[in-house]
Amino acid sequence: MAAFAKSDVRQSLEAIRAQALAELAESSGLDQIESVRVRVLGRSGELTELIRSMRELPEHERPAVGQLANQVKREIEARIESLQHELRLRKLNESLAQTPLDVTLPGVRFFHGHTHPLTQVTERLLDIWAAMGFEVVATPDIEDDFHNFGALNFAPDHPARDMQDTFFLDGGLLLRTHTSNGQIRVMEQRRPPLAVVCPGACYRRDELSVRYSPMFSQIEGFAVDDFGKITMAHLKGALTEFLRAFFGPESEVRFRASFFPFTEPSAEADVRCIFCAGAGCRVCKQSGWIEILGSGMIHPNVLRAVGYDPERYAGFAFGMGVERLALIKLGVDDMRLFFENDLRFLGQF
Ligand code: PHE
Numbered sequence: 001m002a003a004f005a006k007s008d009v010r011q012s013l014e015a016i017r018a019q020a021l022a023e024l025a026e027s028s029g030l031d032q033i034e035s036v037r038v039r040v041l042g043r044s045g046e047l048t049e050l051i052r053s054m055r056e057l058p059e060h061e062r063p064a065v066g067q068l069a070n071q072v073k074r075e076i077e078a079r080i081e082s083l084q085h086e087l088r089l090r091k092l093n094e095s096l097a098q099t100p101l102d103v104t105l106p107g108v109r110f111f112h113g114h115t116h117p118l119t120q121v122t123e124r125l126l127d128i129w130a131a132m133g134f135e136v137v138a139t140p141d142i143e144d145d146f147h148n149f150g151a152l153n154f155a156p157d158h159p160a161r162d163m164q165d166t167f168f169l170d171g172g173l174l175l176r177t178h179t180s181n182g183q184i185r186v187m188e189q190r191r192p193p194l195a196v197v198c199p200g201a202c203y204r205r206d207e208l209s210v211r212y213s214p215m216f217s218q219i220e221g222f223a224v225d226d227f228g229k230i231t232m233a234h235l236k237g238a239l240t241e242f243l244r245a246f247f248g249p250e251s252e253v254r255f256r257a258s259f260f261p262f263t264e265p266s267a268e269a270d271v272r273c274i275f276c277a278g279a280g281c282r283v284c285k286q287s288g289w290i291e292i293l294g295s296g297m298i299h300p301n302v303l304r305a306v307g308y309d310p311e312r313y314a315g316f317a318f319g320m321g322v323e324r325l326a327l328i329k330l331g332v333d334d335m336r337l338f339f340e341n342d343l344r345f346l347g348q349f
Contacts, residue, residue: 006061117349121326129197139182147181151305152262175203179220187306192224217322224315235316263296293320
């Protein structure tokens with residue numbers, strides 16, 4: 001295309017511009033605008049082709065013409081954009097005018113899941129112990145007789161070892177009846193000083209009822225240090241601190257002498273029944289108090305079983321029922337509700 005001249009290109013550019021702008025001015029819909037865009041600016045559009053053909057111009061003429069071409073292109077693009085914007089806005093306004101938007105209508109509610117109330121309570125309990133310097137350690141649900149009973153100083157004929165209480169598995173294994181196996185598991189592997197809490201599921205052959213469940217959760221805790229450094233006073237102090245943190249400083253708590261094979265001396269802690277304020281009801285078995293934990297100084301035989309010298313080390317231990325604590329804390333009066341998984345119940349927490 002040797003005859004291709006600068007003036008021709010200029011004319012063509014002006015012509016394209018004039019025509020495109022005129023067509024755009026008359027177009028009344030997005031489709032029309034789009035077809036102008038494709039015809040002029042598309043991959044083989046008029047302007048695109050013309051710009052491509054400018055390669056044939058003598059080199060010194062190219063800059064001036066190139067500048068004009070770019071200007072035309074930008075002008076058409078800008079015009080298209082503003083027209084599109086205008087049209088879209090008009091469409092939106094029209095549709096809003098046709099179907100009025102009632103901003104007072106209630107929104108769509110999404111159902112949000114959350115952790116189970118027992119999980120929430122467990123986390124809170126562990127947080128309190130962690131803040132007091134106790135480390136959280138997981139220990140197994142499936143145990144052998146030694147870790148669940150023998151090392152914990154249960155006599156061979158202790159009734160808790162009975163088929164009535166324990167779920168036995170094949171191969172001499174069983175489902176732990178309490179988290180006290182955690183004491184043995186941790187102490188076997190480590191040396192004092194120790195301050196540990198072991199949360200977990202426990203199993204006993206109980207019928208599901210208002211107060212009992214065949215599967216429930218406990219949190220075991222224990223602290224061991226040099227003999228003389230840990231006493232019953234530390235146990236009572238730690239538990240009182242814990243109960244105040246969990247139930248509030250005004251809650252009423254009492255300690256009662258008790259018995260466990262693996263602690264000596266032993267004590268149980270009760271809190272004032274919140275359901276009857278102490279008057280007596282089915283939850284507290286008419287006593288006015290709800291038992292929430294067992295505790296005591298770790299028995300010398302337990303220390304011996306894990307290879308600790310009881311002349312050299314001493315420790316305290318406690319075990320608390322998570323469901324029992326949750327029941328009181330959340331004001332739920334029936335253990336079964338925690339396991340039925342009725343969303344109407346769970347949704348309240
Ligand atoms: N293991 C005991 C129970 O299940 C609770 C307990 C733990 C008592 C630690 C004393 C010390 O009832």
